[in-house]
Amino acid sequence: MVPDAEELPEVLLDLAVPHEDINDLVALRRTLVADPGALRLLRACVDALLDGGGETGGDGREGGGRGQRLVELLAEAPAALGPCFPVYVFVAALPHTRAYHRERGIPADVTRRTLADLGRNMAGHRRRHGRAGVQAPRWLAQHFRGELYQLGRLQFERARLGQRTGQAVAAAGLDAAPGDPCLNLHIPDFHGPLTPQACDRSLTLARAFFARHFPQEPYRIAACHSWLLDPQLQRYLAADSNILRFQERFRVAYEAPEPADTEPVRFVFGDPYRPVATLPRRTMLERAVGDHLRAGGHWYLGHGWFPL
């Protein structure tokens, strides 16, 4: 299930796992394979990960419950393997993911750049905790299930319109309803600026990609549920900033009442729980996020959509 110690570094390298984490993972592999209980858990995690693989089910932030079983199982991982355990789960699932991509005719470079998000996530873990580990196994489960693809600057999740977004789209006069297919947009970290040109290119790629590889799922709506769509950012950022240009693409689906302060703090400063008083003020966005919180304000997720 897990490649041997010779093969593992190459597999990890292909998943963009940071170089400084590879020796730790090869060494920990011995702990894993010597523990029958951990191997049983690994098998159960792969089953949970691939359960219903390839079927869209997520409603994005609107409440999809998939992945919960995987998260519960991962919580049982032995302490010695800790936050590295999910890496072996993804590596064990990899042949299934690759087979699914091959069946769909997905180009090898799309597969590679999509699954490289494992390494990106581990880079984030190291930035925050100073050691190897996976921050968001539930997030990555979508990639390994064939639900999410990176095409240029953006990632696209095969999803369905949730209640509130679906109603907003219908109210705008489109022939769409909750439950219809939509592509949820995600903006990966560590990938340079979010220029309008890069987004246009991504969207062009996505239109062709999904029509070709998922012809049975007509994607007519793009949606996004992100702190980057909080309209309060307009008070702080320059009108021609990439983030505000990105916001302009979207129509508001609905406004969320719950504060989500940890989201911008996580993505701008690398640690969602970093004390607000210590947040640096080097860039316009850093000043925006920190000053707003220090003044007693809150940040919210914005929920937007546009026709593809």
Ligand SMILES: CC(C)(COP(=O)(O)OP(=O)(O)OC[C@H]1O[C@@H](n2cnc3c(N)ncnc32)[C@H](O)[C@@H]1OP(=O)(O)O)[C@@H](O)C(=O)NCCC(=O)NCCS
């Ligand atoms: C989204 C992202 C690519 C936008 O970066 P960008 O294209 O440079 O954005 P803008 O042009 O709007 O930047 C405006 C200002 O914010 C700063 N800024 C943008 N992103 C920043 C970040 N992650 N950290 C610190 N400062 C940032 C820019 O430097 C600029 O300030 P300056 O003029 O003082 O230099 C970037 O914020 C990022 O990588 N974020 C992490 C990923 C993320 O949040 N994804 C969404 C998950 S829901």
